[in-house]
Amino acid sequence: MNNDTVIEAKDLDLVFETNDGPVEALRNVSLTINKGDFVSFIGPSGCGKTTFLRVMAALEQPTGGQITANGVSPEEARKSRAYGYVFQAAGLYPWRTIAGNIKLPLEIMGFSRQKQQESVNSVLQLVDLEGFGGKYPWQLSGGMQQRASIARALAFDADILLMDEPFGALDEIVRDHLNEQLLQLWRRTQKTIAFVTHSIPEAVYLSTKIVVMSPRPGRITDVIESPLPEDRPLEIRDSAEFIEVAHRVREGLRAGHVED
């Protein structure tokens, strides 16, 4: 493990005990995520991609194997506020303004008022929502709400951003726009991002590394290092390289499916 390693998972197993018997959500999952990586997890539902993300954030405990985040246990990393987590729903509090929502983690973590305000101003700028701090969530569109929730995850300057299908509920055009913005944000902030999706173009467009997973038991079937350049206009999706990567992802998904 070198200094650049952020997440290091080795032989992770996670078995949920359910009424219908044990379910293997993760089996033998090993993966290294380096600082500044943009890693996408793609696969059909039940492949354990969300579970893996939750294990990284210590929201689930693995039943076997080891995982470290920033060299310590995920629990410790969470205590040191290493994670910003973005869920599929924006989950903004309706009784707080956008600025108030972004301040929520800062209040919990005990930032000073002045620090809170500075932070709010800078992250609103990052997600392109300047001037919306005083608005309430219901006054914003779905895409803007999701941007506000990303701002909330960025507010306390966590160095790992965990995103669980953050754009899954949005329409295609808004999604393209947000993908573009997310890439810019990632490049500017140099965060390490783990991103769960079930859209192949989204995964290929965003990632430096694409992790293909398959279900029953949840496992990694392929890890693709993206050959695409850092600078990615939306048009890159029509390039031969892009199509080739997308093809490999699709093959990986199909391979995982055949075994059932």
Add this chain to the structure above:
Amino acid sequence: MRVIVPVLTVLAVIVALWYAACIPMNVKGVLTEAERAGAEVNPPGAKDRRDLGAFGLVLGNSFAIPATWEQARPRLPAPHQVANELWNTTVMKKITSKRSLVYHGWVTLSATLLGFAIGTGLGILLAVGIVYSRVMDMSVMPWAIVSQTIPIIALAPMIIVVLYSIGVQGIIPKAIISAYLSFFPVVVGMVKGLRSPDAMQLDLLRTYYASSAQGFWKLRLPSSMPYLFTSLKIGIAASLVGAIVGELPTGAVAGLGARLLAGSYYGQTVQIWSALFAAAILAATLVAILSVIEQRVLKRMGMA
């Protein structure tokens, strides 16, 4: 207009039915009085009329119909009689008078409000305990439910006797009976409200490493507000019932319950009905006030 017309129509139908019901209800009394005053009644003699149906009497003595709405002590007073009594005992009386419904209403209202405050406070505390402690969830909740299955009319005298024996009397016993009825909807509503944030919201707080106190103040309590207000509206009406019931077994001399009791002792049906309506109007007003507060608060919180 599209709302007012149907509403007024329903009201008119109720009032018309009420007037119609007064005729068979009161006809025997009216005929007895009329006969005593020397009028020709068919059939003559209270004894012969006793076994006849009310409708038969009305058909045979249609002259008596207007009088069924004007008796001094009818079985069923007519709407305008109740309205008159209400008017006379509120607006036309000094509010310090023992015959003023405003005075009696205030006696009951003060016990209601005190009981409501105690019940709401207790209800919220119990709900917080139930949500945060599994032991309390399993030990307190069943008792709270059992407590509501006992008819309050049976329990109220015992509460008053027990409290009297330890020297507590006056407004407190009534308030406690009030609280006994009003804490339950608050417990049930608040437990549901405090548990209303979904798993995602709770996970989000976990990623911030928030303490459970922070989770309570920043997420659970604000999320429970719509549930709280629904419970409060049920609770305040229950509180009023509790305060009135609390006035019955003591032979209290003041309060809407005392008016009901005195009215029934002396056959003053008009007084009973006007006290009933005063209680209903009071309850409606209290619920309406809470509704206005609810709307304002929830609107401000972006939850309405």
